[in-house]
Amino acid sequence: MQEKENHVHYVRIDEDICNGCVLCMKACPTKAIRVLDDGVAHILGCCIECGNCIRACPKGAITSLTAGKDALKMSKHHIVPVSPVLYAQFGEDVMPNDILLSMRKAFDFVYDQSYTQELFNVATGLYIREHRNQNDGHWPVISPMCPVVNRLIAFRFPSLLKHILPFATPLEIVCREGKKWLSKKYGCQPEDIKVFPVTACPAKMTALSETLPDELSRIDGAIGINEIYDLIKSDIHEVQEPDEHIVLNYLSGVGIGWAMSGGEVAGLDAVRSLAVSGMKTTIRYLHAIEMGLLKDVDYVELRACREGCVGGAFAVTDKYAAKHSLNKLIRMFGSEKRVNFSYAQKLYREGWFNTTRNPTPLSDSASRLSIPEAIKREEDLEKLLKTLPRKECGVCGCPDCRTFAEDVIDGRTSVDKCIFMQP
């Protein structure tokens, strides 16, 4: 498929381990995977980096490239923003402080994102109220947080790109502000400060390839939670020395909640919101939004992973156990925002949250045809589909009969690849 070169992605299939079963191919929501004649799976179409194939592969043949923890050695100064998912990985009795402290030993500047997340919540509320009053905008507004959802929208729901909140994400803000601030402190260029977030999300690396005009908001690589799990675990101990408490900057229950589905909208006051998670449900809601069925809703938090970021492919702990730990932490830290409202309002007015990201559609092979040609193609497809057995077996190397028919019509495979169609 032609898209291959256009969309950089970081998911890799190890050809030596892959045995050519159909599970990853069937799990892929964009039908980007094919098992070719060489007997192994390949990513040929538009990968949105949801990680479903990674989770589906029984052989562990699929991984997503990250910067890896060794990347840190290449830069003198780096910031490591921590996803709150990390706090739920070591059991309910291990406190975020202990984790951050353990990380401080290995990394230069470890940063919890609660503060930025709270600011972001306030700004989101202000944006919605301002635009609802002026009666402009596209409703509902969609959260820009999940990179997989953003790619899914760009690929399958381009008309909804206008709905995505035009804000930099808290991570992008941490990146931009952190680089500015630390470079001043160390007397170097902002570009010399590298940012490597610790995350459960295999799609975070896309922020690298998406060309932002504003270089400062770009991360320099992601580190999977699974990659540093042992390192942190081996060093976790309870905070004992008084000076160890100083690691804490600004942890809050609001920020911790962002690890789970519903956590972002929990921090939104007086806004009609919905939180939806999981790929299938997310796609269903995107269809509904596209049909204008949710116009009365102000804000939709969509997360491709079930239960939200705790369900990310790089998480180590089971998502439901993780939720239990997080809920306990939220009760402990409280669910009140502590950020100064008028300060957040001032930042909002100054455009501090605005993004230079300009989401564009990811193209599709059929879209290069003229309307009459595309209608003819659709007719041929239907005709061919009627002759196929609809066993949806995947033996032909395509995820389902419909996709097989598309590949035949577009000349990427031949009908005799279907074991039921052989003479």
Add this chain to the structure above:
Amino acid sequence: MKKEYEIKARDFVRAGKAAIGVQNILKSIGFEQDIIRRVSICAYESEMNVVMHGADGSLLLGVENKEIVLEVRDSGEGIEDIELALKEGYSTASEEHRDMGFGAGMGLPNMKKHSNVFEISSQKGNGTYLRMVFWVNGNRE
């Protein structure tokens, strides 16, 4: 091209499948966003009406270069007073349907608004037939 979707009455689990199917086909052909949106809204509203008020029926999508046509029929009770049914806010939806968020009485008025040609015929006891035409690029010929 033509494509037919079955609609099962009172099957709220599958409801919406036909509309999503229509939306996907129009997208893969590459029509403009606005016409896809209008056709999908009408497909959805008419599908839901069959599910809620009608009996088993079907939705037929017809796509040509210059127009998209939706034909929706069911063999249910039909509509006694069509003029009344077309009024904004008129609805006979049950309590149960209202709890699910339907019954604003906006389905038929919206279909009329979003289509270029809107035809409805129905008789008490004889089912309902709807035909909607959407001109590609506002084209009339």
